[in-house]
Amino acid sequence: MTETRHPLLGALRDAVGSAHVLTAADTDLTAYEQDWRRRHRGRALAVVRPGTPQEVAAVVRACAAHGTPIVPQGGNTGLVVGGVPDGSGTQVVLSLQRLNRVRALDADNLTLTLDAGCVLQVAQQAAEAAGLWLPLSLAAEGSCTIGGNLATNAGGTQVLRFGNARDLCLGLEVVTADGRIWNGLRGLRKDNTGYDLRHLFIGSEGTLGIITGAVLKLYPHPAAQLTAWASVPGLDAAVALLALAQRHLGPGLTGFEVMNRFALSLVRRHFPALHIPLADEAPYAVLLELSDSEDEAHARARLEATLADAIERACASDAVVAANLAQARTLWHIRESIPLAQAEEGLNVKHDISLPVSRIPAFCAEAEAALQAAVPGVRLVNFGHLGDGNLHFNVQCPEGADGPAFLRQYEGRLNALVYDLVQRHGGSISAEHGIGSLKAATLPRYQDPVALDLMRAIKRALDPAGLLNPGRVLADNALP
Amino acid sequence: MTETRHPLLGALRDAVGSAHVLTAADTDLTAYEQDWRRRHRGRALAVVRPGTPQEVAAVVRACAAHGTPIVPQGGNTGLVVGGVPDGSGTQVVLSLQRLNRVRALDADNLTLTLDAGCVLQVAQQAAEAAGLWLPLSLAAEGSCTIGGNLATNAGGTQVLRFGNARDLCLGLEVVTADGRIWNGLRGLRKDNTGYDLRHLFIGSEGTLGIITGAVLKLYPHPAAQLTAWASVPGLDAAVALLALAQRHLGPGLTGFEVMNRFALSLVRRHFPALHIPLADEAPYAVLLELSDSEDEAHARARLEATLADAIERACASDAVVAANLAQARTLWHIRESIPLAQAEEGLNVKHDISLPVSRIPAFCAEAEAALQAAVPGVRLVNFGHLGDGNLHFNVQCPEGADGPAFLRQYEGRLNALVYDLVQRHGGSISAEHGIGSLKAATLPRYQDPVALDLMRAIKRALDPAGLLNPGRVLADNALP
Structure with missing residues (x-):
């Protein structure tokens, strides 16, 4: 039976209209079948593009009737x-x-209700148009969707103050x-009417x-945002600088990113036009962002006082506050160019990990030593959201080595080395990217066995046939 | 068979030691068997007081083996x-x-790890001793427990900025x-390794x-906290004042409580020693709290500028900022005396509801009119956390009427009237008190039927024998 004659296809066309059921026979499906990092190319029976929640429900019922697994997809920018x-x-x-569709904006309630397929940037702009702020921001914001962000x-970069995507969501x-629609689109800050679905x-x-729709929290715009760059002598100092900045700035501290010297050297090598400030070759640089509800002069005075105190206490060796918006954008651009610079440099083994902030210095020291012992000459691209305890702790092959061979030979071993240490320091092997297929087989080594059993029980209860995104989060063998 | 010879009792004594298995034969169990508001007096087979999580697990296994239901209890201060x-x-x-036990405090990670039975005030004091702040505060904090707060x-009063108890919890x-222990005591701001148990x-x-243990978030102390009191001409004005204060003060606005004139008149009547400011008989008063990370002079200037702007824009008719800590405490004390003044006045029908902030004026106008139509002369005690959309919307019998008779005659009807309107305005029938037994039979009328089915499926998956706190949240007849 060819794909185009599969008995399910008729039901799907009935559900959403034939223009919205794509198969390889009529369409190039690469954009749907290949993941963002091009680590995997799959093959779909069909790609279905429903236009309403009711059509989503009809598609799910049709697939359930045929025992066909469903892979939900938003902007397809996931990393796992x-x-x-x-x-x-x-x-x-x-x-x-x-x-x-952007469904509704309630300015007095500070909420935005929208379809799950809205691109994050569209949601940000909808808030902006009402003079409000949706503080969810990440590299893929031009193509990722709200539904994917929530799923x-x-x-992203605003977690320190506003939390993860879940913390910005009031309703779903x-x-x-089984193809029913749960309407939980409430715009309430408090609601204790049963389990938190x-x-x-x-x-x-x-x-x-x-997820087909969501209610998100909005915030008033800060009156001023300022960005600063500080050189710090080590991770102990970076942790001390974080505590100091939190004391000085309270909830005004909305960004605290760290980058090691090697990460910045890659930016310098591959994007020479980007001017990295304070080229004093300190072991680490920190990017700080202050959001202030008064005005720019006030913000500048606070940030400068904070940095002066930090230098006096030796948590920072030097620091500079961006003079204007263009400079601030450049500082963020440097930070955001690290993944690209790293890709230019060649293949690497990525780890999206989190740790208690207090454990980061010890973890990094131990992990760097262990990595050097395992693969002499290996280079560490260490950067991330230090304020959230989240590091992108990526291992680049030794200078001049063969990238693909390095990956084949070492990826598994380096993953195990890093994750075992993360575990020992009370951390997580996936801070913000999730599990997907990429880490599903690894998860059971690091997640509490009771937690895994509870998750399996929940999966069986809510998806007894195991048709929703099988093999993701929990590996297939955990399902009935 | 008398209670003391029930075959389970031996197993319980083996699990926790006989000194910690109490029965009515040897102990007055009133404190465990009667609820806080004295609406219900039950009778226990036994009260068991385990001292470790392992003992809790052993008690659960013993009860499971005998098919005996378990009612977990913290400070027994719940209202439902x-x-x-x-x-x-x-x-x-x-x-x-x-x-x-307070298990650990990690100042660099801003986390506090403790046993579930810790009294909230003890947890607050542990944070305080380290120069940090646990921003969870509610009337029962001297006796309620962290486990109960989370369950x-x-x-409470800090939700506007810090969220509900769940938002302050990083790990459990x-x-x-089945009597196993899930160790999810992680102190991580980001952790995407499976379902959020x-x-x-x-x-x-x-x-x-x-819940036997938790990791809570701590915060640096604000440098200054100031409290203000404003008279507002109506709820539309109160909502406008909230938006204005959020624009001016950003995350510095940590409290925004509203009280209607009648609520304050009860405080005046029953606690005449409490001096209520601005006795201008405005329809509503608002209590605002500003937490500032600079100093008191800065905080005062900001709060005064905010209130001056509010008066200019007619969101407030008059306002005063507390001159010192004692005055600030008095303002909070007035707010917190409302439930007691109300109890002194006599029986009433309580509603702990939430609404989108934007709908509060319309809801209150409609509900007040409907209540007057249903019971002429009825008096409304309307107060609560307006910033969170949470009102305690309580109905007092007409002046001089017989309280118990009023409750018998009207409680059900008034509940239905209020909850139906709450539902129509997209609100919740339980904002912060939960469902318990008190609202379990009511919940299905107002919760989405798909949501209820999902909750039942989860309950069956995690507690197939239905032994954990039966009849709470989901009424018994929903269980197998």
Whole structure:
């Protein structure tokens, strides 16, 4: 039976209209079948693009009737292979991209209600148009969707003050595995009427239900935002600088990013036009952001006083506050160029880890020593959201070595080395990227066994047939 | 068979030692069997007081082996009859009060790890001793426990900026229905390694597992806190004042409480020694709190500028900033005396509701009119956390009427009237108190039916025998 004649296809066309059921016979499906980092190319039975929550529910019922697995997909920008089909050609990709209406903005309640397929930037702009602020920001914001952000509990650069994506969400609309619609689109700050289903679906990576709509929190715009750059002598000093900045600035501290010297050297090598400030070759640099509710002069005085205190206490060796918006953008641009510079430099082994902030210096010292012992000459690109305890702790092959060979030979071993140490320091092997397929087999080594059993019980309860994004989060063998 | 010879009792004594298994034969169990508001007096088979999480697990296993239901209990200060046994004499009360160690404080990570039975005030003091702040505060803080706060997702007076109890919790330790211990005591701001079990147990009122430990977030102390009192001409003005204060003060606005004229008149009548400021008989008063990370002079200038702007824009008719800490305490004390003044005045029908902030003026106007139509002369005590959309919307019998008769005649009808309107305005029938037994039969009328089915499926998955706090949240008939 060719794909185009699969009996499910007729039901899908009835559900959403034939223009919105794509198969390889008529369309190039690469954009739906390949993941963002191009680590995996799958093959879909079909790609279905429903335009309403009701159509999503109809697609789910049709797939359930045929026992066909569903892979929900937003902007397909995930980093852990969680939103593309496997290679079997038996899975339906359910793309949320046509479900992209901004439904309502309530300025007095500071809430924005929208379809799950809205691109994050569109949501940011909707808030902006009302003079308000949606403080969710991440590299993929031009193409990732709100539904994907919530399904993976995305992080980004504003977590220090506003939390992860889950913390910005007040309400959800979800299509369940049996094709019903839960209307939980409440815009309430307090609601203790039963189990918190919202937080259960958020971060479940499409394995428990399909998010079709959400209510997000908005905030008044800060009157001024300022960015500063500080050189710090080590991670102990960076942790001390964080505590000092939190004392001085309180909730005004909205960004605290750290970058090691090697990460910045890669930016310098591959993007020479970017001017990195304070070229004093300190072991680490920190980017600080202050959001102030008064005005720029006030913000500048506070930030300068904070940095002066930091230098006096030797948490920083030098520091500079961006003089204007263009300079501030450049500082953020340097920080955001690290992943690209790293890709230019060649293949590397990535780790998106989190730790108690207090354990970061000891963890990094131990991990660097262990990595050098395991692979002499290996180079560490260490950067991330220190304020959240989240590091992108990436291992680049020794200078001049063969990247692919390095990955083949060492990826598994280096992962185990880093994750074992993360575990010993009370950390997490996935801070903000999720589990997807990429870490599903690894998760059981590091997650509490009781927690895994509880998760399996929940999966069986909410998706007894195991048709929602199978193999993600919990590996297939954990399912009935 | 008398209670003292019940075959389970031996197993319980083996688990925790006989000194910690109390029965009515040897001890007055009133404190464990009667709820805070004295609406219900149950009868327990026994009260068990384990001293470690392992003992909690052993108690749960013993009860499971005998098919005996367990009612977990913290400080027994809940308001919805969720922590006391039914009248059957067949349920075991599992008191967490002996599980009361502060386990660890990590100043650099801003976390506090403690046993679930710690009294909230003890936790606050542990933070204080390290120069840090646990911003969870509620009337019962001298006797309620952290485990109870989390099991019921308590609210309180700091929700506007810091969220509900769930938002202050990073990690949990939980004994499952089969008597195993999930160690989820992580102190991480980011952790995307599977379903968020933490948020599922938080707010589940002991029906899915028993919280035995938690990791809470701490914050640096604000440099100054100031409290102000404003008279406002109506709820539209109060909502406008909230928006204005949020624009001016940003995250510095940590409190925004509203009280209607009648609520304050009861305080004046029953606590004449309390001096209520601005006795201008405005329809509503607002209490604002500013937490500032600079100093008191700065805080005062900001708050005064905010209030001056509010008066100019007619969101407030008059306002005063507390001159010192004693005055600030008095203002909070007035606010916190409302429930007591109300109790002095006589019986009343309580509603702990939340609404989108934008809907509060319309809801209150409609509800007041409907209440007057239903019971002429009825008096409304309307106060609460306006910044969170949370009102305590309590109905006092007409002046001079017979309280008990009023309750008997009208409670059900007034509940239905208020809740139906809450529902129509997109609100919640339980903002911060939970469901317990008191609202379990009411919940299905107002909660989405798909949500209820999902909750039942989760309950069956995690507590298949239905032994954990039966009848709470989901009424018994929903269980197998």
